Amino acid sequence: MGFLMLNVKISQTSPNPIQISFECNSGELHALVGPSGSGKTTVLRTIAGLNHPQTGFIQCDDEVWFEANEMRGTITALAPAQRSCGFLFQQYALFPHLTALENVCIPLQNSGLMQSDRNTTAMQLLDRMGIGDLSKRMPHQLSGGQQQRVALARALARSPKILLLDEPFSAIDAPTRQSLYKTLADLRKDLNIPILLVTHDLREADLLADRITVIDQGVGLQTAPPQVLFQRPRNSRVAELVGISNRFEGIFTEGSLTWLGSSHVFQVADKGKIPPNTSVAWVVPADGLSLHDQPTSNTIEALVEKISTLGQVAVIQLQVNNEAHSITWEASAAEVKRLGLESGKKSYLQIDGSKIHIMPLRPINDPRRFTS
Amino acid sequence: MDIEALLLSLKLAIWTLVLILPFGVWVAHSLQNMGKYRSWIEAALALPLVLPPTVLGYYLLVGFGGKSFLGIPLVFSFAGILIASLIVNLPFAIQPIQRAFESINPEIREAAQVSGLSNWQIFRLIELPLAWRGITSAAVLTFAHTLGEFGVILMVGGAIPGETKTVSIAIYDKVQSFDTSGAGALSLLLLAISLVAIALSYGIFGRQPSLQKRWDS
Numbered sequence: 001m002g003f004l005m006l007n008v009k010i011s012q013t014s015p016n017p018i019q020i021s022f023e024c025n026s027g028e029l030h031a032l033v034g035p036s037g038s039g040k041t042t043v044l045r046t047i048a049g050l051n052h053p054q055t056g057f058i059q060c061d062d063e064v065w066f067e068a069n070e071m072r073g074t075i076t077a078l079a080p081a082q083r084s085c086g087f088l089f090q091q092y093a094l095f096p097h098l099t100a101l102e103n104v105c106i107p108l109q110n111s112g113l114m115q116s117d118r119n120t121t122a123m124q125l126l127d128r129m130g131i132g133d134l135s136k137r138m139p140h141q142l143s144g145g146q147q148q149r150v151a152l153a154r155a156l157a158r159s160p161k162i163l164l165l166d167e168p169f170s171a172i173d174a175p176t177r178q179s180l181y182k183t184l185a186d187l188r189k190d191l192n193i194p195i196l197l198v199t200h201d202l203r204e205a206d207l208l209a210d211r212i213t214v215i216d217q218g219v220g221l222q223t224a225p226p227q228v229l230f231q232r233p234r235n236s237r238v239a240e241l242v243g244i245s246n247r248f249e250g251i252f253t254e255g256s257l258t259w260l261g262s263s264h265v266f267q268v269a270d271k272g273k274i275p276p277n278t279s280v281a282w283v284v285p286a287d288g289l290s291l292h293d294q295p296t297s298n299t300i301e302a303l304v305e306k307i308s309t310l311g312q313v314a315v316i317q318l319q320v321n322n323e324a325h326s327i328t329w330e331a332s333a334a335e336v337k338r339l340g341l342e343s344g345k346k347s348y349l350q351i352d353g354s355k356i357h358i359m360p361l362r363p364i365n366d367p368r369r370f371t372s
Numbered sequence: 373m374d375i376e377a378l379l380l381s382l383k384l385a386i387w388t389l390v391l392i393l394p395f396g397v398w399v400a401h402s403l404q405n406m407g408k409y410r411s412w413i414e415a416a417l418a419l420p421l422v423l424p425p426t427v428l429g430y431y432l433l434v435g436f437g438g439k440s441f442l443g444i445p446l447v448f449s450f451a452g453i454l455i456a457s458l459i460v461n462l463p464f465a466i467q468p469i470q471r472a473f474e475s476i477n478p479e480i481r482e483a484a485q486v487s488g489l490s491n492w493q494i495f496r497l498i499e500l501p502l503a504w505r506g507i508t509s510a511a512v513l514t515f516a517h518t519l520g521e522f523g524v525i526l527m528v529g530g531a532i533p534g535e536t537k538t539v540s541i542a543i544y545d546k547v548q549s550f551d552t553s554g555a556g557a558l559s560l561l562l563l564a565i566s567l568v569a570i571a572l573s574y575g576i577f578g579r580q581p582s583l584q585k586r587w588d589s
Binding site for chain 2: 079080085094158
């Protein structure tokens with residue numbers, strides 16, 4: 001990682017509550033992920049200066065863009081034009097009366113360059129986006145993907161210190177999206193600036209981002225690299241938001257986890273952070289599960305409910321604890337054949353306690369988190 | 373044909389246009405960011421639409437009294453009917469421009485802001501060109517409306533040839549003196565000018581970009 005470039009702390013109660021803080025380093029692609037209405041776009045707009053929170057601190061490359069606290073009110077609030085950031089809007093927001101080239105020239109208005117040099121710079125950017133031949137087209141004569149590329153060229157025209165992308169791929173068809181992913185990956189290497197990507201698509205964030213901040217109802221729940229987020233979600237809500245299907249509840253006491261609704265007890269790692277007899281949520285990754293055709297000492301009886309085969313991968317839905325819980329297990333088609341799995345067949349599931357990740361039921365800042 | 377009255381009407385319409393358009397653009401643009409007083413200001417600016425011209429004329433007559441404008445008396449003078457015309461035309465000049473500014477997607481303005489443009493640059497390079505159709509529409513409406521204005525002009529200016537006797541007042545005078553052919557000719561001329569002005573506005577400036585695209589392809 002490079003040195004710290006963007007530091008964001010935002011706190012507001014209205015119009016929609018936001019409570020978030022994160023950092024983004026140069027060269028890092030940081031994704032803000034959350035459901036619709038979770039406040040992701042508000043965070044992005046706040047960084048760009050299009051929204052002013054009640055309190056907060058936004059610093060980019062040693063320059064304070066915004067600072068406000070309860071004691072002194074707003075101390076610094078640079079106008080959007082003074083913040084060196086490229087902003088890609090969800091609906092592109094191209095200037096409809098200007099050609100693609102003129103759109104990209106607009107941010108160069110105050111660059112001190114001559115008109116001819118501005119045109120050359122804008123043309124180079126359009127070429128880099130692979131749409132140099134469309135420079136004279138009006139926005140309405142361009143496809144969604146082409147408009148997106150013009151908007152990206154415009155966002156980069158001022159050589160911004162950070163790039164903010166608001167759901168950039170949501171309105172684009174799948175093949176175009178793939179090629180834009182590649183453009184973004186290439187750009188990222190060349191630019192070496194912090195890039196913030198807002199998306200509701202977790203798969204997209206997993207594919208593109210170095211780190212993800214999960215945001216829900218305006219609150220930043222966890223910031224972590226994708227693999228950490230999927231394996232070690234901070235709490236039950238994060239696990240739910242990142243789509244972990246094998247998510248259960250239990251009672252945790254000094255290294256022992258009792259599966260709620262059954263008598264199964266697992267020996268799990270105890271970091272000493274959770275008091276005894278605490279209700280917890282727990283998740284187990286796919287590699288912590290194995291299925292056997294014969295029972296052993298620590299296996300759980302499981303009934304195959306459904307097998308969905310997707311190419312060489314099969315997703316098996318299992319019912320355990322007298323149908324009280326459902327577990328999803330992924331295996332190769334060959335493994336399914338070896339075990340002779342089919343709907344309604346009895347099987348034996350082994351859960352590796354060392355792979356189990358336990359977490360509070362409620363967010364870390366929620367006073368109710370330790371009450372059972 | 374009363375050429376003097378026609379020229380006076382054209383002079384009044386052009387002066388009204390020259391003075392009211394910049395003011396209309398400024399007011400329409402300012403109204404966007406006006407807070408709680410906005411609806412009151414909008415109501416006041418729309419008043420000439422619903423107020424009978426004689427009522428407005430009466431207040432202007434009383435208001436002008438013996439006052440003068442740059443040494444020119446206001447009552448029964450060109451300066452007086454010009455001020456009356458400016459007031460009467462406020463809604464025709466402001467409303468189309470205001471609608472045009474309002475129809476600009478707020479994200480377009482924000483995109484201009486984050487592109488580093490100053491407020492003046494945003495206005496000049498983005499908002500004004502995008503509101504252009506509204507501005508031409510306001511110009512045509514104001515022009516055509518001024519040519520046909522009657523009640524307020526009569527109240528404030530009377531019918532002094534070469535000073536306040538516009539085409540519509542000349543038509544009224546000719547009807548009063550049973551010169552129906554003269555009144556008919558002037559009416560036809562006024563009708564033709566108004567029709568051409570509106571047709572020009574619709575034909576040249578009124579095309580939607582989406583329609584344009586369909587025609588081009």
